[in-house]
Amino acid sequence: MTRALAGIFFEPINxxxxxxxxxxxxxxxxxxxxxxxxxxxxxxxxxYESARLTLVIVAFMAAAAVVLFAVVxxxxx
Amino acid sequence: MNPRPKPNPxxxxxxxxxxxxxxPGLGHIVIGEKKRGLIIMAAILGLFVxxxxxxxxxxxxxxxxxxxxxxxxxxNLWFFAQVMVSPAVFVLEVVRxxxxxxxxLTPAIGRIHEIGTLYCAMAGMLNLLVVIDxxxxxxxxxxxxxxxxxxxxxxxxVTRENAS
Numbered sequence: 001m002t003r004a005l006a007g008i009f010f011e012p013i014n015x016x017x018x019x020x021x022x023x024x025x026x027x028x029x030x031x032x033x034x035x036x037x038x039x040x041x042x043x044x045x046x047x048y049e050s051a052r053l054t055l056v057i058v059a060f061m062a063a064a065a066v067v068l069f070a071v072v073x074x075x076x077x
Numbered sequence: 078m079n080p081r082p083k084p085n086p087x088x089x090x091x092x093x094x095x096x097x098x099x100x101p102g103l104g105h106i107v108i109g110e111k112k113r114g115l116i117i118m119a120a121i122l123g124l125f126v127x128x129x130x131x132x133x134x135x136x137x138x139x140x141x142x143x144x145x146x147x148x149x150x151x152x153n154l155w156f157f158a159q160v161m162v163s164p165a166v167f168v169l170e171v172v173r174x175x176x177x178x179x180x181x182l183t184p185a186i187g188r189i190h191e192i193g194t195l196y197c198a199m200a201g202m203l204n205l206l207v208v209i210d211x212x213x214x215x216x217x218x219x220x221x222x223x224x225x226x227x228x229x230x231x232x233x234x235v236t237r238e239n240a241s
Contacts, residue, residue, distance in 0.1 A: 010176065012133035012185035012193065020188035023131065027199060030124040034203045037116045038210045046116065 028057040089212050097208040099163060101200075104211035117207050125162050125200035132185040132193015134176065137169045155194050161201035161208075 016023065032053035036046055090108060097104025102118030105111075128136060139156040160166045176182045185193055 009129050009134045010181060011183045012135065012189050013131055014186055014189050016131060016192075017187060017189055020192055023192050023196075026127065027124070027196060030120050031199065031203065033120040034117055034207065037113055037120070038207065043112055043116070 024061060025054070025058060028061070029054045032057060090214070091212065094208045094212045097211045098161070098204070101162060101204045101207060104208065105214075108211065108214065110214075121162065121200050121204050121207070124203070125197055128193045128196025128200065131196060132190050133182065134169060134173050135182050135184055136190060136193040136197055137166060137173050139170055155198045158198035158201040159194075161205045162197070163204075166201075 029050065032050040033046070036049045036053060037043070040046060040049060090104070093104040093107045095104075096107045100118065101121035102114040102116070105114030105117060107114075137156070137159060138153050141151045141153050156166075156170075173182070184190070
């Protein structure tokens, strides 16, 4: 049982390769939760504030990706 | 705008910081902020375990293993970030070396290796932020005035009536 449980950490989930971009969302969510858990005096607002910060992080990363894509396209053509 | 209060070194909490490095969030639990500590623990350990699940234990690696001259044997800078999660990462690295020697590990490829490494490193960087917070928590903040309780307010009314 323990060996089987440990075994899931031996093999990477290479099947996630086509969806790697979606893995940014849980990363942004974890960053938002930890940041807001440190900043907020009242933790009752944590879920709302973390969700909002997650959206902001993902939106800015998407915007940065679009801008960088446009710059690369402009300079490589 | 009020000037920021200066930190008071006598209120720094080095023991809580060490606890926070040993187990993420434990520092906050030690200073009495149990709910905050548990949330931080769940978020950081969740991110770290997710990184290990995605990329496998192979993402914990203290040395670069890229082929080619000048690369092999160099320190892997991601490892310094990953080790901020907990000293247990050193043990994981030893386990990883043992598994590599026994050819039991499947290497992660491409983006999956990058994402797994990034998750574990980001968990470490977040824990560094948490450890810094727990050291200074309370030393730079003024105590907020407590809300008056109902009984205290009633006592105040009775006192005023007696005075009049």
